[in-house]
Amino acid sequence: MYQNSLEYARKCDLQDPLRSFRDEFYFPKDSQGNRLIYLCGNSLGLQPKNTAAYIQEELNDWATLGVEGHTDAKHPWMPYHEFLTDSMAKIVGAKPSEVVIMNGLTANLHFMMVSFYQPTPERHKIIIESDAFPSDRYAVESQIKFHGYNPKESLLLWSPRKGEELCRLEDLEALLKEQGDQVALIMIGNTNYYTGQSFPLKAITHLGHTHGCMVGFDLAHGVGNILPELHDTGADFAVWCTYKYLNSGPGSLGGCFVHERHAHNSDLNRFAGWWGHNKTTRFNMRHEFDVIPGAEGWQQSNPPILSMAAIRASLDLFDKAGMGSLRKKSIALTGYLAFLLDEMKDDRITVITPRDPEERGCQLSIQVKSADRTLHDQLTKCGVISDWREPDVIRVAPAPLYNSFEDVYTFVNRLKSVLK
Numbered sequence: 001m002y003q004n005s006l007e008y009a010r011k012c013d014l015q016d017p018l019r020s021f022r023d024e025f026y027f028p029k030d031s032q033g034n035r036l037i038y039l040c041g042n043s044l045g046l047q048p049k050n051t052a053a054y055i056q057e058e059l060n061d062w063a064t065l066g067v068e069g070h071t072d073a074k075h076p077w078m079p080y081h082e083f084l085t086d087s088m089a090k091i092v093g094a095k096p097s098e099v100v101i102m103n104g105l106t107a108n109l110h111f112m113m114v115s116f117y118q119p120t121p122e123r124h125k126i127i128i129e130s131d132a133f134p135s136d137r138y139a140v141e142s143q144i145k146f147h148g149y150n151p152k153e154s155l156l157l158w159s160p161r162k163g164e165e166l167c168r169l170e171d172l173e174a175l176l177k178e179q180g181d182q183v184a185l186i187m188i189g190n191t192n193y194y195t196g197q198s199f200p201l202k203a204i205t206h207l208g209h210t211h212g213c214m215v216g217f218d219l220a221h222g223v224g225n226i227l228p229e230l231h232d233t234g235a236d237f238a239v240w241c242t243y244k245y246l247n248s249g250p251g252s253l254g255g256c257f258v259h260e261r262h263a264h265n266s267d268l269n270r271f272a273g274w275w276g277h278n279k280t281t282r283f284n285m286r287h288e289f290d291v292i293p294g295a296e297g298w299q300q301s302n303p304p305i306l307s308m309a310a311i312r313a314s315l316d317l318f319d320k321a322g323m324g325s326l327r328k329k330s331i332a333l334t335g336y337l338a339f340l341l342d343e344m345k346d347d348r349i350t351v352i353t354p355r356d357p358e359e360r361g362c363q364l365s366i367q368v369k370s371a372d373r374t375l376h377d378q379l380t381k382c383g384v385i386s387d388w389r390e391p392d393v394i395r396v397a398p399a400p401l402y403n404s405f406e407d408v409y410t411f412v413n414r415l416k417s418v419l420k
């Protein structure tokens with residue numbers, strides 16, 4: 001089906017119903033003004049051309065209205081986060097009441113653990129995947145210590161078997177069979193940032209709940225990439241950032257999911273703030289904390305409008321494209337990348353990401369035998385923006401919203417020439 005030619009890649013682009021979205025983005029260029037091959041949307045998504053206008057609207061309203069902008073801005077600031085909720089909920093497959101945009105990702109992870117990690121001497125352990133993103137690991141370890149436990153005893157790793165790169169569900173099952181009654185929380189990064197492996201969210205949640213554990217996911221590399229269907233998975237909570245596949249700009253706000261079964265759960269601890277308080281009485285300033293049911297009740301501060309304006313700009317594009325169509329293109333596009341890498345027939349190259357599209361998003365992690373960072377530097381020199389992970393892995397992530405089949409074709413050709 002796939003063909004290894006530029007002509008074929010261009011034909012695929014012509015037939016791509018989402019091809020016009022590429023023109024909605026700014027692409028970084030080299031010093032001669034040539035567009036770079038940008039395959040780094042898993043790290044920082046590109047800037048939509050409409051972002052500036054969305055931010056400018058808020059700057060204008062602030063300039064002309066001052067504090068009155070909270071109620072009188074074209075998009076009033078007081079409820080501004082609500083303008084993001086429906087689109088965000090669609091992207092992660094949740095009900096609007098289960099989703100809120102707030103804080104940074106790691107902060108949200110901590111706030112979620114305040115509620116969903118309440119260890120007891122009998123049940124104090126947390127399971128994470130062994131290749132968890134460092135920030136997640138730090139967050140989890142520090143929560144364990146905060147509660148007076150020792151990560152050496154309380155942190156369990158779901159690891160790949162010796163000689164393998166990917167985690168197997170049956171090994172998580174075995175770990176739970178052995179120690180499940182001591183596990184308070186399972187917190188898995190999905191899709192894994194290093195290997196690109198997507199874990200089965202529903203199966204993990206079911207497994208965790210069967211053993212009486214809370215289950216949460218970090219969707220930093222999943223949101224805007226796979227279809228997590230969070231509500232259906234039954235997960236207790238999830239967190240993510242919006243600056244990777246959601247293209248909302250460096251350091252922009254994160255998102256949070258709390259399953260509706262916890263909407264009115266008053267057994268959960270929480271670190272509260274006024275933005276989680278009943279909207280109709282918030283400004284009376286004297287009431288006892290009267291929490292908003294659902295995810296909004298976990299908000300603390302009034303959020304940065306300029307960052308949310310950038311998120312709104314990007315989510316409007318996702319609304320137009322639709323996650324279903326994006327995922328469909330993504331499977332074809334990353335499939336093409338996998339095909340071309342196979343065609344290289346180069347023994348030095350191993351794709352460590354699963355082959356089955358169901359078990360991965362758009363990213364492929366390419367291990368290059370006896371390579372070092374200079375390989376990545378050479379790729380950069382010839383106009384490819386990819387991502388290097390020690391010791392020997394290049395991560396490339398064709399984003400279906402703005403990458404083309406020609407991008408993928410050109411990347412593989414440049415990789416070939418660099419490896420020569």
Ligand SMILES: *Cc1c(COP(=O)(O)O)cnc(C)c1O
Nearest residue numbers: 104105106133135189193220241
């Ligand atoms: C990108 C990423 C982070 C970054 O955390 P911030 O709090 O947004 O700086 C954390 N965890 C994972 C899994 C990530 O991929």
